[in-house]
Amino acid sequence: MAGTTLTETVLAELAELEDPKIREVNEKHGDDHGVNLGKLRAIAKRLKTQQELAGQLWETGDSAARLLATLICRPKAFTRDELDAMLRDARTPKVHDWLVNYVVKKNQHAEELRRAWFADPDPVVASAGWALTIERVAKKPEGLDLAGLLDTVEAEMKDAPPRLQWAMNHCLAQIGIDHAEHRARAIDIGERLGVLKDYPTPPGCTSPFAPVWISEMVRRQHAG
Template structure:
């Protein structure tokens, strides 16, 4: 498949689309009908193809964009390109994969984290908070964790859904990873009650921060439950 074209890939994606998959995805705000396992298998077959990835992204089709994010070269994008891509990525899955599979691996991640966190667009700001959560877990040096908790305490309760979810994840991560801030993180979660009643499937951990923090800390202390 050395000379695979955008048109050929689009035809293959069209053949993979399924109405039942689309219906499930639409309930989550997404607009594609391709099974993600099949999409990943196609990406594995194509391997890394930077130019094909750009062409697929330019189609504006969500399934094509998801595939593009799997076969692109993350470090090849300039900061301005990534910013533009994020603002175009309005469906949740494309947005999440762009941040997690591409931006987090980019040399521009920290610059974008700072810029996006302060953006007036709550969807863009949610990407900044996702990058902050990554740093809380993996590279907290230089972060003002107490200051982040101040912002979360002041703004999370009334934040739009996507931004609220991202801030809540950061709150939980601070509580999980940093014992000196754990009591305050739990107290903020208890006071704000964000996602307290979120329907959680059996066997999964609730996204309600106090429960999430306590459960993850317990697992680390006791090891996985049988």
């Protein structure tokens, strides 16, 4: 097609992959895209890294395009302020998660953003700060106040909005799994608060209820 840009071509390809049934399932989780993520990843693999295209796809505001953008961008090419603006604009769960996991975590400003977002009054932004904190708990806990994190979880998780609550709960479980000296307290907090205790868990999957999650992961570590 004469005059068609690469961005337009990619958007047309994503539109062709739109599946109403996938969209219906995703909408139950607060997402607004209907593209099979395996097929979307295949497009990303074909396109490889293209920072300019990624920026143009992000600017469309379309969730499928933004998911693709997180896969083909150069994470280290973004400034701190660009990532902050993108995170605040990424309101659907999947786009938010992929931006944090595939872009922000690989960026040189990740720690600075973690500290800024952690205490943000917007619970969705704060959940990104907690997600980055979970990464620190698991991989680089030096300098983190784990007892202080447990204090915050104990005081705030019960009444936190869903996405922030989920991130806090994950942090609680991660502390219990990775840090034996805090395990008993993490399990006790989970038991007393009861957050996600009744979460429907498919067969073969681990419950997100922190005491069960911690116990199962520790059991697997010892079994391995």
